[in-house]
Amino acid sequence: MNLNPEFQRQLYLECSQARLIGIPAVLGIIFTFSYFIDGYRLGNATAKAALSLFMLITLLWGARQAVDSIVEEYRDRTWDIQRLSALGPWEMAWGKLFGSTVMVWYAGLLCLFAYGLAIDDYAALPLLIFYSICAALLVQSGSLLLGLLAVRRGQTKSGSIFLLAVIGFLSIAPWLSDVSNLTSYALPDSTTHWYEMRFSSGDFHQVSLLLALFWCAVGNYRLMSLELGLRATPWVWLGFSVFLMIYVGGFMPGSAYAFWLAAFAVCGTLTYVGVLVESNDAMRIKRLLTYFAERNWRRGSEELPIWWLSFLLLLPAAWVLSLSEHPLREFSLRFHFYPLAMVLILLRDCGIYIYFCYGKNPQRALSMTLLFAVLLYGILPGIFNALGQNGLAALFFPLWADSAGGALLCALLQTGWVSSLLYRRWKANT
Amino acid sequence: MITVDKLIFEYPGLRALDNVSFQINQGSITALVGPNGAGKTTLLRCMAALDRPVGGTITIEDIDVLEQPRECHRIIGYLSDFFGLYQRLTVRQCLHFVARAQGIADGDCPAAITEVCRRLHIEDRLEMRPDELSRGLRQRVAIAQAIIHKPSLVLLDEPASGLDPEARHELAELFLDLQRQGMTLLVSSHILAELEAYCTDMLVLRKGRLVEQVAVKTPQHHKPFKLLLAQAVPNLADILTQLPDIELLKTEHDRLALIRLSTDTQHQHAVLKALLALNLPVCEFAPAASNLQDAYLQTIRQRP
Numbered sequence: 006m007n008l009n010p011e012f013q014r015q016l017y018l019e020c021s022q023a024r025l026i027g028i029p030a031v032l033g034i035i036f037t038f039s040y041f042i043d044g045y046r047l048g049n050a051t052a053k054a055a056l057s058l059f060m061l062i063t064l065l066w067g068a069r070q071a072v073d074s075i076v077e078e079y080r081d082r083t084w085d086i087q088r089l090s091a092l093g094p095w096e097m098a099w100g101k102l103f104g105s106t107v108m109v110w111y112a113g114l115l116c117l118f119a120y121g122l123a124i125d126d127y128a129a130l131p132l133l134i135f136y137s138i139c140a141a142l143l144v145q146s147g148s149l150l151l152g153l154l155a156v157r158r159g160q161t162k163s164g165s166i167f168l169l170a171v172i173g174f175l176s177i178a179p180w181l182s183d184v185s186n187l188t189s190y191a192l193p194d195s196t197t198h199w200y201e202m203r204f205s206s207g208d209f210h211q212v213s214l215l216l217a218l219f220w221c222a223v224g225n226y227r228l229m230s231l232e233l234g235l236r237a238t239p240w241v242w243l244g245f246s247v248f249l250m251i252y253v254g255g256f257m258p259g260s261a262y263a264f265w266l267a268a269f270a271v272c273g274t275l276t277y278v279g280v281l282v283e284s285n286d287a288m289r290i291k292r293l294l295t296y297f298a299e300r301n302w303r304r305g306s307e308e309l310p311i312w313w314l315s316f317l318l319l320l321p322a323a324w325v326l327s328l329s330e331h332p333l334r335e336f337s338l339r340f341h342f343y344p345l346a347m348v349l350i351l352l353r354d355c356g357i358y359i360y361f362c363y364g365k366n367p368q369r370a371l372s373m374t375l376l377f378a379v380l381l382y383g384i385l386p387g388i389f390n391a392l393g394q395n396g397l398a399a400l401f402f403p404l405w406a407d408s409a410g411g412a413l414l415c416a417l418l419q420t421g422w423v424s425s426l427l428y429r430r431w432k433a434n435t
Numbered sequence: 436m437i438t439v440d441k442l443i444f445e446y447p448g449l450r451a452l453d454n455v456s457f458q459i460n461q462g463s464i465t466a467l468v469g470p471n472g473a474g475k476t477t478l479l480r481c482m483a484a485l486d487r488p489v490g491g492t493i494t495i496e497d498i499d500v501l502e503q504p505r506e507c508h509r510i511i512g513y514l515s516d517f518f519g520l521y522q523r524l525t526v527r528q529c530l531h532f533v534a535r536a537q538g539i540a541d542g543d544c545p546a547a548i549t550e551v552c553r554r555l556h557i558e559d560r561l562e563m564r565p566d567e568l569s570r571g572l573r574q575r576v577a578i579a580q581a582i583i584h585k586p587s588l589v590l591l592d593e594p595a596s597g598l599d600p601e602a603r604h605e606l607a608e609l610f611l612d613l614q615r616q617g618m619t620l621l622v623s624s625h626i627l628a629e630l631e632a633y634c635t636d637m638l639v640l641r642k643g644r645l646v647e648q649v650a651v652k653t654p655q656h657h658k659p660f661k662l663l664l665a666q667a668v669p670n671l672a673d674i675l676t677q678l679p680d681i682e683l684l685k686t687e688h689d690r691l692a693l694i695r696l697s698t699d700t701q702h703q704h705a706v707l708k709a710l711l712a713l714n715l716p717v718c719e720f721a722p723a724a725s726n727l728q729d730a731y732l733q734t735i736r737q738r739p
Contacts, residue, residue: 010535017528085485086519086580090536091509234484234504287447292489363447430664434447 009096010085015074028112032058032074036119047123055120056137059113063141064177067109067146074105080161084232102149102225114237132207139214144173146221153228156220158284161181192412199255216252220245230291238303242311246275246318265325269344272319273351280355281371285362287434312355316348323348327409346403349416354378356423381419436461437482437588437619442491444643451477451541453643454489458590459621459636461587466612466630467623469640475623476516476638479590481629482621483513495588509538512581512589519574519580520565526576527553527561530583537584549577554608571602578606582613589613591622595629607632659684660703662710663719677718678709693723 008016035058039051078084087097103110107360117137150371153182155161195206227241257263289308296305323344356376361370389395399406399415406412444452451474459465467475480486481527481733482493484504485564493500500507521529527548534544552558556573565573589685591615595603610633630637668674668690675683675692680702682695683691696703707720 007541008534010532014528014532014537017524017532076704082515082517083519083521085513085515086533087536088485089483089508089511089513090533091505093505142518211583234487237501288445288489291486295489316729417618435445 009092009100009104010090010096010098011092012104013100016107019105019108022109025111028108029115032112032115032119039123043123047119048271049123052120052123055116055123059116059120059137059141059346060177061135062116063106063109063113064144064173065171067106067113067141067145068171068173070105070109071102071145071148072152072155075149075156076161079156084156088233092233094226094233094235097233098149098222098225098229102146106145109145135211136214139211139218139320140177143189143214143218143221144223146218147173150221150224150228152227153232154282156232156283157228201259213252216248220248236304236307238306239309239311239314242279243314243318246315247271249275250318262326262329265329268394269319269322269326272315272322273347275310275315276319276351276355279310279315280358283310283312283369285310285359285367286309287363287431290431291435316352316355319348319351343406343409343412345406346406346409346412346416349413349420350403353416353420354425357421360423360430363427363434436494436496437621438492438494439478439482440492440494442478442481442488442493444474444481444486444488451643452481452491455491455640455643455645457638457645457648459619461619462614462617463635464610464620464622464633465636465638466627467621467640468625468627468630469646471625472642473623473639473640474643475625476592478572479513479592479621479623483511483590484508485513510586510587512584512586514577514589514591514594516592518565518577520573520577522564525562525564526557529565529576530561530579533580534583534606538585545585551583553737554612555579556605570597571599574598574602574606578609582618585616586618588619588621591620593624594622595624601628604632611667639656657682657695658698659723660694660696661719661721661723662694662717664690665716665718666690668715674713674715679708681706 035054036047036051039054040047040051057207076082078087090097092100117134121127122132124130177325196203197206199209223241224245227237249271253269253271254264257267289310293305293308296300296302296308326344354374358370358374361367361373364370381401386398386405389398389401390405395407399411400418401415403412403415403419406415439458440456442452442455443450455474455478461575463618467478469475477486481488482495482500484500484507487501495507496510498506521532523531530548530551531544534547535541539547548561549558552561555578557572557575557579560568560572560576565576568576574597578591578594595606598606605676606628609621613620614633614635622630622634634651637647637649637651639648664671668687671689671692672683672686675681675686675694680697684693684695686692696706707717710717710720
């Protein structure tokens with residue numbers, strides 16, 4: 006049988022006889038205990054134990070396995086062998102995702118089976134199974150995505166990535182427990198408003214979950230394509246940014262200002278995310294400029310950093326918000342909402358981070374940037390503010406300026422200074 | 436035919452490959468030599484579509500490597516300097532995975548594994564894991580992985596490092612065997628002695644630039660001969676230049692001479708007869724071994 010080779014390799018690694026026998030044996034012992042607790046029957050304690058175990062196994066162990074399926078390759082220097090294979094990106098991605106978690110699903114399905122035996126009301130079971138499996142797939146798929154990003158950044162330690170998976174577990178586990186109780190979902194009048202349309206909350210959550218899974222799969226495909234050396238323009242990131250703008254915009258109260266505010270928040274966040282997750286390589290910018298100089302637009306666009314795209318989408322949102330009148334303009338007497346100045350501050354922050362990425366120790370770029378952020382956002386403006394020097398405070402944190410023009414000037418000064426430092430370091434690197 | 440044209444690769448602050456251009460003929464074994472840091476591994480990685488250069492093109496059998504990397508991977512084999520073996524799989528499983536990943540049908544895998552293992556003499560190690568094998572055996576398993584799909588071009592980065600003399604000899608035999616089967620090999624190394632036995636061409640890289648491309652073993656009508664006398668004969672160079680149909684390359688201390696002769700054995704016999712007729716105390720008259728290291732050093736000296 007011509008199985009996916011990567012899936013088959015993972016089966017070689019994961020499906021040992023000891024595991025195939027050991028996992029049901031351990032689970033059997035646990036459920037025997039819960040059977041005693043339930044008074045010699047499979048009842049509530051068994052159901053709770055089964056669901057908790059399912060979440061622990063599929064969310065935590067599954068996330069770890071998915072991350073390691075890629076990071077381990079990089080660490081053991083076998084990744085080049087995989088990159089040289091004739092496997093396509095999709096084959097490689099699903100082979101890794103489902104192959105590395107095959108024992109996780111073996112154990113998880115045993116838990117779900119025990120859960121099914123322990124409950125009395127089967128009406129809610131299909132929905133719970135749907136949410137459990139989709140949530141686990143989402144966390145595992147997201148973990149693979151994080152693993153791929155780590156590999157692209159040259160990160161070989163999976164601990165910090167796994168930490169993100171734990172955060173995913175902590176956010177999903179309570180929600181899944183709620184689903185098992187069927188509180189909100191059983192209510193007939195539980196609705197979600199999206200662009201002034203009304204949807205059943207349950208249906209809306211299910212579609213949202215499937216959409217999240219879809220984008221995770223697309224992200225994995227795209228990153229795997231890049232790892233395998235396939236050339237691609239960053240349309241996926243652009244598509245995802247637009248999708249998220251529209252999706253989040255639907256939850257805002259119905260006005261154009263609210264939509265653009267959501268778009269501003271989404272694109273701003275995605276700009277930060279984009280600059281953090283990608284490898285900020287000085288040579289990439291050189292390649293990009295070389296291709297653009299040669300008028301090779303396709304090759305040039307392949308080298309575009311994804312945060313540039315989110316930043317470009319941010320500009321029209323900031324422009325529209327700047328021209329609109331709204332109570333959000335002033336949060337308080339001292340603190341103002343100046344979208345164009347915020348755009349420049351965001352550019353400054355990205356510039357600082359990339360400046361450290363181009364340094365001798367790029368591993369410390371994030372911590373150094375956070376240190377500077379504390380200085381620029383908190384300590385320095387705080388000191389000047391305490392001294393009553395609001396003008397100087399605004400120089401460091403322009404949103405404290407009294408006018409949009411003043412804020413823009415302060416932000417421009419900072420961004421210009423950071424840009425010149427960044428340019429000099431980039432020149433030195435290339 | 437493999438063509439590399441104006442290849443440029445840069446690391447931050449360093450141009451690792453600077454306008455490198457060359458062609459390699461089908462069926463040749465080319466030595467890629469140069470000092471440490473010359474750019475050999477970078478060149479091989481670019482040719483294997485593992486790293487992306489800033490500029491230039493690489494074409495292997497009409498496939499643009501930089502545009503169609505996956506198509507390129509189907510026709511090349513690559514041995515990295517750190518092997519890339521899965522330590523938790525057996526040798527059989529490693530080879531089965533690579534065979535399948537290179538598109539060999541599951542049913543054909545056992546035959547492919549048997550054949551490549553026979554060729555590399557690792558049939559009896561199939562159920563062992565790579566971490567249980569010696570360095571030399573791991574090297575062979577890695578080479579087996581690189582050639583199991585019978586690629587037309589094999590790129591080998593320092594294939595003989597850490598091997599004992601016997602294993603190196605076997606490796607040379609293997610490379611010649613692969614060449615006979617029509618494969619083209621590009622072998623990087625900075626140990627020239629190991630390349631001597633099998634290379635037909637040599638590429639010399641230095642500081643990211645291609646210094647020289649020479650044919651080491653080509654069919655020749657003339658070849659160098661070494662003449663050694665039992666004792667020095669005054670004006671040996673003058674005596675030798677008077678002989679017809681020979682070209683004097685150099686003399687040392689009027690006792691040793693290097694001359695170029697026709698490959699025709701009758702002519703060689705006639706020259707030896709003439710030397711003896713001149714009453715020269717000949718004690719050695721034989722083809723001079725071509726020395727890759729000499730050629731390399733000569734190239735480096737000529738083009739610093």
